[in-house]
Amino acid sequence: xxxxxxxxxxxxxxxxxxxxxxxxxxxxxxxxxxxxxxxxxxxxxxxxxxxxxxxxxxxxxxxxxxxxxxxxxxxxxxxxxx
Numbered sequence: 001x002x003x004x005x006x007x008x009x010x011x012x013x014x015x016x017x018x019x020x021x022x023x024x025x026x027x028x029x030x031x032x033x034x035x036x037x038x039x040x041x042x043x044x045x046x047x048x049x050x051x052x053x054x055x056x057x058x059x060x061x062x063x064x065x066x067x068x069x070x071x072x073x074x075x076x077x078x079x080x081x082x
Contacts, residue, residue: 012063021047021056 001009019027028044031037046052 015059015063021053
């Protein structure tokens with residue numbers, strides 16, 4: 001695996017491990033409901049931004065599509081080896 005592939009794999013692993021933007025937004029909403037801290041409100045507004053949500057969904061979709069692509073390639077290779 002070359003450096004670019006390793007970097008891409010690290011990014012995809014990170015995307016899959018982190019909470020979704022919706023989960024972050026919901027957790028921050030609960031915090032804001034409790035105490036209206038200005039910093040928490042600002043974080044909530046950023047997490048609730050439709051563009052942030054869209055980017056997060058796109059990144060997760062891309063990572064998932066690539067993982068499926070790799071699995072299909074591995075399955076084809078195993079089938080050829082049989």
